Amino acid sequence: MPRGEARWAWLLSDGGEPRNWMLVLAPLLGRHDGGWSGIGWGVFAALFTAVLPTLILRFGERRRYWGDRHVRRRQDRVVAAPGVLASVVTGTALLYGLDAPAEVTALVTAMLAVLLALLVITFFWKVSVHSAVASGALAVLTSVFGPWMFVLTPLVALIGWSRIRLRCHSTCQVTVGALIGAAVGAPVFGLLR
Template identity: 35%
Template structure:
C-alpha cells in the first residue's frame, strides 16, 4: 500500500518525486540504523568489533525489528503504509518500537556498553514515549521523520564535529517532503524538529555528560 495520499490529492511531478526520495532516504529507520554505528565507531576508538556489537544492538532493536513489524502490518492492511501516516494506526508501531528498543537498552546496561551508547538509546526511548503521548493524548500527529533527523544531527555534531550542523539541510529537506506529500502539516514537522533537538539531542548530551 502507498504511504502517501492518493495521486489525485498529491499530483505526480518533479517536486513530489524529490519529496518521496527524501521521505524514503531520510526515513526514521534509516537514521536509527546508521546513527548507532556511526556513534559507536567514534566512541569505541574505531574498534570494528565493538562498533558492530554496540551499534547493531541499538540499530536492530531500534530500527530493524520495529520496521519488520510495521512492514508486515502494512502488507496485512493494518495501517496505510510503512510510514503509517494515519494517526490512529500508530499505536502498535509505537509499542513495537518502544518495547524492542527497551530490550536493547537493557542489553546495553547489562553488557556495560560505552556510556554514549546508553545515552543514545535512552534519548531515542524518551523521544518515542513523548511522541506517543503527543500523538494520542493531544491527538497531534507529530512527525517522527523530523524528530529523528533533528535529534540525530545534534548527536552527530557532538560526537564528531560541529560542522555537521550542515545536516540540518537534510532535516529541512525531509520536513519539506512530509508537508509536500501531505503526510504532515508545517506545524507537525516544526514541532517534531524542535522536539528532536530538545529531547533527542538534549537528553543525549545531558546523559552522556552525566554518565561520563
C-alpha cells in the same frame, strides 16, 4: 505537484526515514566511542532501533493493522507504538546490561525518550517522526563531532519539506517534530554520554 518534484520528495522522505538514521548513526557512534568493536555494538543497537521496528511495521501493514509502513493515520500510530517501543526498550536494556559503549547506549536512550514524547502527543495530535529523528540525530552529531555538523541542517529541512510536500504532515507537525527531536534527544544524550 510536478513529477520531478514528487520524485525528489519521495526520495528524501524514504531516505530520511528514522530507521536509516539509526542504521548509520548507531554504528558511527559505536566506532567513535568504542573503536572497531564499537561498530558491532552500533549494529546491535540498530537491530533493536531500526531493523526490528521495520519488521514490526511491515508485519502490521501486511496484517492490515495500519495502512502503510509510514503509519500515516494518527490512530494507527497508537496501535503500532507498543511493538516499536518494546523493541527499543529491549535494546536499551540489553545495551546497558551488556555494558555497551556509552555513546551507543545514550543514543538509544535518547531515541526512546523522543519516541515516548511523540507517543504522548500522538494520543491527541499527529506529529512528524521523520523530522523528530532527523533533528535529534543532527543534535547528537553536533554534540559528538562539533558545530561543523550543522552543515546537515539543510538535509533536516529537506526531509521536513518532503513530508509536507507529500501531504503526510502540515508545516506545524513537521516543525513540532523537529523541535521535540532536538529538545528531548540532545539533553538526554548529553546527560548519559
